[in-house]
Amino acid sequence: MAVREILTAPDPRLREVSKPVDAVTDETRALMDDMLETMYAAPGIGLAAIQIGVPQRIIVMDLAGEGEPPQPRYFVNPVIHDPSDSEVPYEEGCLSVPGFYEEVERPDACRVEYLDYHGEPQSLEARGLLAVCIQHEMDHLEGILFTDHLSRLKRERIMKKLKKERLAAAS
Ligand code: QAP
Numbered sequence: 001m002a003v004r005e006i007l008t009a010p011d012p013r014l015r016e017v018s019k020p021v022d023a024v025t026d027e028t029r030a031l032m033d034d035m036l037e038t039m040y041a042a043p044g045i046g047l048a049a050i051q052i053g054v055p056q057r058i059i060v061m062d063l064a065g066e067g068e069p070p071q072p073r074y075f076v077n078p079v080i081h082d083p084s085d086s087e088v089p090y091e092e093g094c095l096s097v098p099g100f101y102e103e104v105e106r107p108d109a110c111r112v113e114y115l116d117y118h119g120e121p122q123s124l125e126a127r128g129l130l131a132v133c134i135q136h137e138m139d140h141l142e143g144i145l146f147t148d149h150l151s152r153l154k155r156e157r158i159m160k161k162l163k164k165e166r167l168a169a170a171s
């Protein structure tokens with residue numbers, strides 16, 4: 001397993017639409033192991049493959065609280081069904097938008113169908129943070145960042161600051 005580099009906005013690779021995984025193989029599992037290790041090292045609660053530059057429809061997540069045993073989750077080719085009509089605001093962040101947190105409104109429940117670590121089909125009823133996090137990570141598979149859900153003013157402020165930080169880090 002290895003910790004990989006996390007891409008940060010406005011890296012154009014984060015705008016790619018990720019491709020479905022043909023079959024969950026040992027190679028897929030090695031990638032998911034690296035993703036989880038990278039996420040834990042950050043630390044974060046969710047990561048999509050494109051955030052380490054791999055345009056495949058894979059998400060890893062762990063919402064266990066501090067002091068709780070780890071609860072790694074793996075989603076391959078996830079699809080959302082039955083999003084609830086009611087939306088709730090939740091303060092979101094993103095490993096690819098470091099240092100910024102803003103409220104985003106999303107359906108507060110949904111069902112997700114996916115393949116697990118072993119390539120077995122699964123269906124999961126998600127509510128609360130789990131539902132929010134799945135939707136945030138699924139956005140990454142379409143090249144969408146949480147900042148795209150904000151007002152243009154807020155989004156442009158954040159992107160301007162990130163660009164400035166990148167220039168400062170490069171010099
Ligand atoms: C997505 O985000 C998420 O800015 C996962 O400096 C977050 O793991 C979905 C992180 C909240 C729903 C609600 C962010 C770490 C981690 C930062 C993350 C940072 C360091 C973000």
Ligand code: CO
Nearest residue numbers: 093094095096
């Ligand atoms: Co994110």
